[in-house]
Amino acid sequence: MSVGTGTLALSLGLCLCAGQLVATPAVAATTTPVTDGAAQTVVTPRLTERVNKRTIKWGQAVSVTARVLDPRTGKAVTTGSVRLQAKRNGKWKTLAIHRLNSQGSATFRTTPSTTSWFRSQFTGAGSYRSTTTRAVRITVKASGSKILAEAKRHRGALYKFGASGPKRFDCSGYTQYVYRKAAGKKLPHRANDQQRYGKKINKSNKQIGDLIVFRSGSHGYHAGIYAGGGYIWDSPRSGKRVGKHKIWSKNYVVRRIAV
Secondary structure, eight states: OHHHHHHHHHHTTEEEETTEEEEOOOOSEEEEEOTTSOEEEEEOOEEEEEESOSEEETTOOEEEEEEEEOTTTOOBOOSSEEEEEEEETTEEEEEEEEEOOTTSEEEEEEOOSSOEEEEEEEOOBTTBOOEEOOOEEEEEEOOHHHHHHHHHTTTTOBBOTTOBSSSOBOHHHHHHHHHHHHHOOOOOSOHHHHTTSSEEEOGGGOOTTOEEEEEETTEEEEEEEEEETTEEEEOOSTTOBSEEEEOOOSOEEEEEOOO
């Protein structure tokens, strides 16, 4: 009978003391024996995370602050370290490790290149066990800087009529490839058709990463990507290579593909 009662007590999360069933109070700590016969209380600390921006443009930085508190007292835990982790190919990868300061916090600054999930992980220290925050999604939007960075990656690629990368391009094949890779935007493979895409922008307001389509009358015959300072990145013509070239004509239109 005593065995049955003990089994029932365990299954109900109760303690059998001097023949009486006593409810075990809910606590945020457990005790574990140590070698000298004493008992050590192990606590799961309260770990919070604050992200200053959830949506950013490519090239912008994000600030992530993790704070660790003792749930019994509300005071800061000042021992141990925190890892900032990002999910890559289905696995969590540690980007940086900082020790907790006197306020029980650690602040990270990171510049994500793609939309990703992030989390903070307290490594555990002394009587505090390791714990992890919920994952937070940071969305990275395409920007002129990202488009220009992709355009520069193909410097020196030889022109080939009808080619759209990744090693050889004609003019509209080059812009088509860059905007697809950098901004996920699909453009047709003709300069004349590309001028009908994106947001119309006045020449005086053009920014790096904007699409430039040169025209003969109203017909678009050449496309490039604005590089700033009166230059474009483009794949010029047969025998030439992708590079940065001076804008040579005033008859062109500007389209903002990544808005």
